[in-house]
Amino acid sequence: MTRLTAATLGALPASVWTPRYDRAAVRPGVVHLGVGGFHRAHQALYLDRLLEAGAGGEWGVCGVGVLPGDRRMAEVLAAQDCLYTLVEKHPDGHLTARVVGSLVGHRLAPDDPEAVVEALAAPGTRIVTMTVTEGGYNASAATGEFDASAPAVVADLQPGAPPATVFGLVTEALVRRRARGLAPFAVASCDNVPGNGALARRSFAAFAGLRDDALGEWVAREVPFPSSMVDRITPVTTDADRADLARHFGVEDGWPVVCEPWTQWVLEDAFPAGRPALEDVGVQVVGDVVPYELMKLRLLNAGHQVLGHLGLLAGHTYVHEATRDPLLRELLVGYLEEEGTPTLPPVPGTDLRAYRAALVTRFGNPHVRDTLARLVEYASDRLPQFLFPVLRANLAAGGQVRRSAAVVAAWVQALERDADGVGPVDARRDRLVAAARRSREDPLAPLADRELFGDLVEQPRFTGAYRAALDSLRTEGPRATVEALVRGPLG
Numbered sequence: 322m323t324r325l326t327a328a329t330l331g332a333l334p335a336s337v338w339t340p341r342y343d344r345a346a347v348r349p350g351v352v353h354l355g356v357g358g359f360h361r362a363h364q365a366l367y368l369d370r371l372l373e374a375g376a377g378g379e380w381g382v383c384g385v386g387v388l389p390g391d392r393r394m395a396e397v398l399a400a401q402d403c404l405y406t407l408v409e410k411h412p413d414g415h416l417t418a419r420v421v422g423s424l425v426g427h428r429l430a431p432d433d434p435e436a437v438v439e440a441l442a443a444p445g446t447r448i449v450t451m452t453v454t455e456g457g458y459n460a461s462a463a464t465g466e467f468d469a470s471a472p473a474v475v476a477d478l479q480p481g482a483p484p485a486t487v488f489g490l491v492t493e494a495l496v497r498r499r500a501r502g503l504a505p506f507a508v509a510s511c512d513n514v515p516g517n518g519a520l521a522r523r524s525f526a527a528f529a530g531l532r533d534d535a536l537g538e539w540v541a542r543e544v545p546f547p548s549s550m551v552d553r554i555t556p557v558t559t560d561a562d563r564a565d566l567a568r569h570f571g572v573e574d575g576w577p578v579v580c581e582p583w584t585q586w587v588l589e590d591a592f593p594a595g596r597p598a599l600e601d602v603g604v605q606v607v608g609d610v611v612p613y614e615l616m617k618l619r620l621l622n623a624g625h626q627v628l629g630h631l632g633l634l635a636g637h638t639y640v641h642e643a644t645r646d647p648l649l650r651e652l653l654v655g656y657l658e659e660e661g662t663p664t665l666p667p668v669p670g671t672d673l674r675a676y677r678a679a680l681v682t683r684f685g686n687p688h689v690r691d692t693l694a695r696l697v698e699y700a701s702d703r704l705p706q707f708l709f710p711v712l713r714a715n716l717a718a719g720g721q722v723r724r725s726a727a728v729v730a731a732w733v734q735a736l737e738r739d740a741d742g743v744g745p746v747d748a749r750r751d752r753l754v755a756a757a758r759r760s761r762e763d764p765l766a767p768l769a770d771r772e773l774f775g776d777l778v779e780q781p782r783f784t785g786a787y788r789a790a791l792d793s794l795r796t797e798g799p800r801a802t803v804e805a806l807v808r809g810p811l812g
């Protein structure tokens with residue numbers, strides 16, 4: 322067994338891919354905010370490929386943990402010289418392991434905000450990437466407006482306070498760059514949000530504008546915010562994953578990351594200060610990300626919501642189990658074909674039929690062991706981004722909505738059952754649970770939350786389908802409800 326560090330790389334078995342480039346010579350051109358599973362399975366891998374190809378010694382990554390909860394990641398990475406193992410789980414059960422070397426530094430903002438600001442302000446930093454979740458943009462789901470009253474934002478705006486949020490850290494670094502005559506970096510959101518570039522621009526410019534109007538205008542005008550579509554199913558790493566890595570490859574890694582073999586990154590080409598040649602390592606660098614992003618969010622992520630909420634009620638734990646349940650699979654396929662796809666524009670170079678088939682195969686990979694619970698966490702951040710746009714588009718066009726409406730009903734039922742606090746993890750949990758309990762007397766009570774649902778409560782086709790599904794879930798149970806949805810009479 323070999324404990325992973327820079328010094329032990331040469332002792333790892335030949336079956337583990339290890340960096341062949343000189344990591345000591347790699348400089349960080351990218352600062353990444355929010356080093357979780359996904360960044361390490363995706364963006365860091367593309368940069369690792371670039372370094373491996375001998376191009377891009379100036380494009381290493383300095384990772385940043387923004388929240389106190391990132392301390393354990395900081396400690397593991399510090400003990401491993403920022404190296405970690407990426408394990409791909411193939412549908413036939415075989416595993417491949419690669420030690421990724423592109424992360425060449427990591428800082429924890431709560432411990433040393435000044436070091437983070439200086440890493441961002443360093444002349445070599447030309448790109449800031451971020452994966453801070455859908456909720457990380459601090460914007461209203463219904464209007465997209467920045468929430469200036471959020472306590473963390475208010476604290477960050479106090480004169481002399483050390484920056485703690487992504488907004489405070491990035492804004493302070495931009496101010497220093499401007500004062501030093503350095504061009505601003507590009508800020509590339511890699512979160513699953515429609516129009517992630519535009520959303521990031523709105524949020525960062527709004528925060529900067531709260532510091533100083535002119536600064537807000539400068540951020541909106543001068544800082545590039547390229548959009549991207551990112552895709553690779555990356556479940557939470559478990560103890561079993563650590564044990565598998567040790568057993569199959571003899572590597573002891575405090576926090577490996579596991580994922581499916583599929584990976585896709587479509588990135589808007591908006592990097593005036595320069596970017597790595599990502600197109601050489603499999604990234605689709607395009608002028609317009611929108612069609613790709615709509616396809617992914619409305620099929621994959623919304624499809625995950627369909628499986629997650631109804632699959633849990635039907636008694637499943639894992640995504641592959643729900644996908645392999647014929648009834649839920651039929652529901653998923655029906656959603657993809659008849660609710661998600663009709664709302665999409667043509668997607669360049671993409672056969673949507675093949676894309677949908679690939680999705681069902683990906684979800685069914687039994688070795689990935691992604692949990693339905695991961696998919697439904699923070700649903701109040703996810704549903705408005707993934708599913709509600711589909712609902713709205715179908716309501717406007719006269720399309721089908723019964724399966725999407727049933728997902729909302731299933732969510733309400735799970736919240737209603739949450740009396741003992743063991744239900745879904747959600748930042749708005751208390752208010753959601755209270756509204757779900759009121760739904761016994763008034764089924765539409767949860768939908769009156771305009772911040773989340775906007776005007777959906779005024780759409781009779783939606784409320785009718787939602788009520789029918791909620792009623793069926795309560796009286797007939799989840800399987801009978803899914804069966805009715807598949808056959809078509811509900812809603």
Ligand SMILES: NC(=O)c1ccc[n+]([C@@H]2O[C@H](COP(=O)([O-])OP(=O)(O)OC[C@H]3O[C@@H](n4cnc5c(N)ncnc54)[C@H](O)[C@@H]3O)[C@@H](O)[C@H]2O)c1
Pocket residue numbers: 354355356357358359360386387388390391452453454455456457458487511512513514551552553554555556
């Ligand atoms: N896991 C996937 O399959 C996947 C695939 C594509 C895209 N993504 C995107 O990546 C995001 C992160 O996924 P992950 O699997 O890495 O999750 P993770 O839980 O492993 O990591 C999330 C990271 O975001 C940070 N974070 C959360 N809220 C924040 C905030 N308000 N400010 C600053 N940092 C914050 C956390 O501290 C952590 O470092 C997702 O929300 C999604 O938008 C994930």
Ligand SMILES: O=P(O)(O)OC[C@@H](O)[C@@H](O)[C@H](O)[C@H](O)CO
Pocket residue numbers: 455513551552553554555621622625695696703
């Ligand atoms: O991570 P989220 O919050 O964007 O959504 C949950 C999943 O749908 C998501 O993580 C997918 O696994 C991922 O988007 C696949 O690329």
